[in-house]
Amino acid sequence: MTVTLNPLYRFDTLVVGAANRLAVTAAKAVAEAPGTVYNPLFIYARPGLGKTHLLMAIGHAARAINPRLTVEYLTLDEFVEAFHAAIAAGHGEAYRKRFHDVDLLLVDDVQFLTHRREMQAELLRLTDALQAANRQIVLTSDRPPAEIEALDDRLIRRFAGGLIIDVSAPDYETRVAILRRKAEERRAAFGDGVLEAVATLGIDNVRELLGALNRLIAFQAVSEKPLRPDEARLLVGGGAERGEAINGRHVVEGAHSPPAPPVTAAPALAPPPAAPGFSEFDDFLSEIAATVAHQVDAWRGKVGAAILRWQGEGFRTTQLEALLAQEMVADPARALRDFEEDVERLQGMQTEAAALAPALAGSAVFRDPADLGAAREVLRQAREEGPPPPAPSPLWRLDALVETAANRVVVEAVRAVAAEPGQGYNPLVLVGAGSFGKTHMLHALGIALAERGGPVACLSAPEFTGELIEAIDRDAVAAWRGRYRRATAFLLDDVHLIADKDRTQEELFVLFNVLIGAGRQLVFTSAVPLAQLAGVEARLRSRLEGGLVVELPAPDAAVRERVLALELATRLGTADAELTGYLASRPADSIRAAQALLQRVLEAASAKGITPNAAFARALLEEPPTDASAPRRAPGSRSSGIVAAGAAASRSREKMVWEWPETGERLIEEWR
């Protein structure tokens, strides 16, 4: 059975004083990063000093930071009870699994482990499992582990491996602060000095202190006059004998010094005359402990934060995790710095590799600072291979090609190549005049080939020449060749433009042979029939002719209509068949010219705020252009008629006619 966390037991309801400052600091560190700093965290204190409060506060704070965290709080008795019930029911494994999956396990009152060997073994197993999975375990007890009778040494060592910390009795100031805070919560007001008087009684158990406060509240409620400090002292009573004998308990555990004596023996330690002064040493010690803990363990916090940060950025942090697993690191700052430098190196390598080979972006090999060698090797290969060749434009798709009776042969050839690259028509050469759709088809085919995997090179002949020149300039021709030779398909637009470019032709010739030899697909387009190719070496031309040369017909009305319908549907949502039919029937020698007509109609319709139709298009395209069609200027918005062409235009006031004479409509009528 798991007890729900008491909503009142939070860090902000905890009064922090010298006695518990260190424990609270450690508890907060654990709540902020469970499993990374002090694991396990073992808090011990006499009853009534706030162990359970701290434990639940850790649970609340951790959950506030990460609501998905599974937090389980239970007392040792409940832990034992659940174990016995599970064993009796034959569900031992289920019991274990239940606790192994908890992110933050809070176990109260573990002093009851005394003489429970089987539970100790179970807790040992659980602690190991949780630690191994970076899950946090926090335990509380009324005494340090070493003093829990018959506790397994291995458990003591496990606890010592985390942080063992104690909460000592609150000092006077803390007691006053606790009384004030609780009185405020209870909305009880007391006269000056009353709470202070109670605090001087030396009740060092917070529960008893609150009991005393309750007594004060109850008596003040029935008393006519406000309580006086001396009355309060009497009322709570007997406190004077308590003295300040709260010594011998410190925030630190002296592993090498004699163990802290049991609570009952504590007063015996105090040399009588110096007793009041002991709190001075206690305060001193707790502050020193806090400083040391802060300084010494600061690196754990930093490493923990670094782990979270770099894991968040997708890097493996095994090196840092290994640091945390060590009890002490000679130079944690340096280890952290080294790790971060390695991460920076990886980031640099990844950026470079991604530029060379986009497929390497986000590659896991650049995420493990423990294995820089692998990353370097991948980068070396990427450098050798250079950036990928230019890819086909994804704007064009094979399935968007318009097939008509006239271009069926071409479209079928293209589809056949896409289906079986390098097998049939190799090379495929598409011949056709400008704006017949060669480039469209080339890129669409390129995309289809790229989908089969591997780098596909798709570029125009001038680009090919330009890259070659640049490679020569950088003395990197070999790398440049490598890029294209690794391509699974090579598509060159406007091959006729390599005319008279000897070096380009030479490179293309070699590349052609290499790729053909490797069974890769080659596709070319040319605006000039191959037979008429001038300035191209015969050996290259003959190779181009060796595959399939198909001629793209001028786009007929049917193609134009399909293209226009597609475009209209894209832009307006619907395609008016009459409108596309009309536009396609207009004389246009290329797809682009037909598209320009459509553009004109759409802009005019948009200006008038209407949906274009065939009649509108006809009126627009067939009526002779008149000045009347120009938008008439609205009355009152007269200007000189000189339109400044931009910032560079003359804006001299002398050259501007600022006041136009009032001529009304007359001038325009005459002008017509």
Add this chain to the structure above:
Amino acid sequence: MSLVNFTAREITCKLVYYGPGRSGKTTNLQYVHGRVPESRRGRMVSLATQTDRTLFFDFLPLELGTISGFTTKFQLYTVPGQSYYNATRKLVLQGSDGVVFVGDSQARRFDDNLQSLQNLQDNLLAQGVDIRQLPVVFQYNKQDLPSDLILSHEEMDDALNFRAVPSFGADALHGHGVFETLRGISELVLKRLAVGASVA
């Protein structure tokens, strides 16, 4: 001396109480000694002359137990204040992690304070330690004496504490300011732990 020994997991702080003769250095240590539970303190070694003046040095080891996995020990030393014991002062000063300069607030001891501070600086320098790099705090003792006999905390600060390090008024005989001073110097020294390897 190493402040932190990562291998042995030990923190050892050597704190030296420095100052002119009869300024109250030994009184500081005696007060601390009286307030530390027996289990935490070692034997206070005090070599005094017949007239009760410190002849060699006082030494008070404090076991603070295991803090964050480190066995933490403080060693408090005093130096003999009298000017003719400079060799001893140098010896005690060696390897110190922090210095408490205990000044005598009496106006008539003004020059002694300055001389002793100068001597501290010289002795540190002779060991290659720049006083600006070493944690130092000032304690102005005997502030309980009649105000016409002593310099105030501010006046003492003006006279000695030109680097504005932490300073504490004290009445070591009754314990006022003793632990505050010890805490002050300890914090300064322990904060150097963060420097990490440089103190390892």
